[in-house]
Amino acid sequence: MTAVSIIGSILIIIGLWGMLTKKNIVKIIIGFSIIDTGIHLIIVSVGYIRGGTAPILDSTVDRARVVDPLPSALVLTAIVIGLAITALMLVYAVQLHRKRGSLDITAYKELKC
Amino acid sequence: MIKRALILIVVAVAGWFLISFTASVPEQETLPLLAEQYVSQGAGRVGSANIVTAVVVTFRGLDTLGEVAVLFIATAGIGFLMRLDTDKGKRRTRTPASELLQTGSGFLIPLIILFGVYIFLHGHLTPGGGFQGGVVIASAVLLMLLARTDPRINHTMLRAVESLSGAFYVGIGVLGLILAAGFLDSRILPAGTLGALASAGAIPVIYSLIGLKVGSELVSILDTLHNAE
Amino acid sequence: MLYIFIIALGIIMIAAALYALYAGKLIHAIISAGVIGLLASIIYLILAAPDVAMTEAAIGSALTTVVFLYAFNRICADRKEGEND
Numbered sequence: 001m002t003a004v005s006i007i008g009s010i011l012i013i014i015g016l017w018g019m020l021t022k023k024n025i026v027k028i029i030i031g032f033s034i035i036d037t038g039i040h041l042i043i044v045s046v047g048y049i050r051g052g053t054a055p056i057l058d059s060t061v062d063r064a065r066v067v068d069p070l071p072s073a074l075v076l077t078a079i080v081i082g083l084a085i086t087a088l089m090l091v092y093a094v095q096l097h098r099k100r101g102s103l104d105i106t107a108y109k110e111l112k113c
Numbered sequence: 114m115i116k117r118a119l120i121l122i123v124v125a126v127a128g129w130f131l132i133s134f135t136a137s138v139p140e141q142e143t144l145p146l147l148a149e150q151y152v153s154q155g156a157g158r159v160g161s162a163n164i165v166t167a168v169v170v171t172f173r174g175l176d177t178l179g180e181v182a183v184l185f186i187a188t189a190g191i192g193f194l195m196r197l198d199t200d201k202g203k204r205r206t207r208t209p210a211s212e213l214l215q216t217g218s219g220f221l222i223p224l225i226i227l228f229g230v231y232i233f234l235h236g237h238l239t240p241g242g243g244f245q246g247g248v249v250i251a252s253a254v255l256l257m258l259l260a261r262t263d264p265r266i267n268h269t270m271l272r273a274v275e276s277l278s279g280a281f282y283v284g285i286g287v288l289g290l291i292l293a294a295g296f297l298d299s300r301i302l303p304a305g306t307l308g309a310l311a312s313a314g315a316i317p318v319i320y321s322l323i324g325l326k327v328g329s330e331l332v333s334i335l336d337t338l339h340n341a342e
Numbered sequence: 343m344l345y346i347f348i349i350a351l352g353i354i355m356i357a358a359a360l361y362a363l364y365a366g367k368l369i370h371a372i373i374s375a376g377v378i379g380l381l382a383s384i385i386y387l388i389l390a391a392p393d394v395a396m397t398e399a400a401i402g403s404a405l406t407t408v409v410f411l412y413a414f415n416r417i418c419a420d421r422k423e424g425e426n427d
């Protein structure tokens with residue numbers, strides 16, 4: 001559905017803008033999570049058939065009007081991986097805060113510690 | 114100032130490309146050819162009523178194996194990183210939870226675990242499956258972590274469940290290589306009638322193992338974050 | 343009718359995303375990010391993908407918010423210990 005694709009694209013743009021301009025590390029991670037949600041929306045919206053139903057077959061479902069099952073399967077694993085990577089990034093943020101004491105990304109300018 | 118303008122130009126150009134590409138994809142009226150093959154073969158040879166389950170477990174089983182591997186690496190990374198700075202030996206005493214939460218959790222936790230097991234056992238019949246069931250089980254353990262002041266999660270059993278379910282998952286895949294057409298083929302067990310519980314070959318077994326593995330890995334992540342003292 | 347519903351949900355999602363990036367306090371931003379996941383789950387249900395809706399509701403709105411709150415709590419506790427020393 002085109003409307004959902006456009007909503008997903010706007011979410012990706014907002015998330016990208018947030019990741020590039022914000023200085024707080026946790027807000028950068030929130031921006032990454034927003035980009036993730038936008039990407040999943042675009043992928044699932046590509047698989048929609050007009051007037052289709054869920055791809056679960058029983059005696060009443062018309063097999064020709066079923067929604068494409070492949071994008072759903074791809075997004076299923078992508079959501080779980082997104083959570084794991086977000087958790088890993090947050091653990092990095094906690095450790096960075098322990099070392100330097102600030103959540104501002106401009107405080108980490110040098111390459112050597 | 115110049116950096117902000119450059120960022121604005123980059124994001125605007127990327128956004129214009131993205132929106133023009135996604136808005137020009139036409140809405141589909143009929144199923145594409147590959148999806149039609151998946152639907153007819155999922156109902157026929159594989160015998161699973163939930164086509165998304167058939168795609169995740171058998172038609173695209175190797176991607177699921179890769180996803181389980183990525184989840185394992187992320188869990189190991191979180192467990193490793195959160196223990197780097199344990200020279201502060203202060204143990205924070207937690208305030209006990211309210212009585213409503215303590216009593217309610219004692220009643221609700223077994224029901225939530227039962228619901229999670231139901232979801233991944235019936236993955237080939239109803240919406241759901243291994244990932245959703247594993248996440249529901251992890252949320253039941255989260256309730257236990259929040260409601261008790263001193264929860265003792267048996268780390269040995271957690272590690273045993275996680276590694277054994279991963280090993281059995283690959284073992285069933287190799288069994289498919291020996292007894293059936295290829296790696297992670299689900300026809301090592303009979304396909305049965307569409308809609309029965311004991312149908313769709315080895316899909317319930319594989320999805321239960323995936324559900325246990327994902328659930329135990331998420332419990333491990335939550336436990337590491339909870340006990341990061 | 344369903345189209346208007348999807349557009350309304352989309353506008354609320356975009357507003358929540360902007361608020362999550364420009365909120366004053368960090369805890370408001372975290373809760374706003376959880377709301378985005380919840381509304382995305384409703385859109386997945388309208389697009390006839392119930393498995394994805396279940397997964398997104400459980401992971402995107404519940405577990406992601408919990409992980410953010412754990413990290414936020416840890417950072418605040420570290421900051422308080424740093425001030426007391």
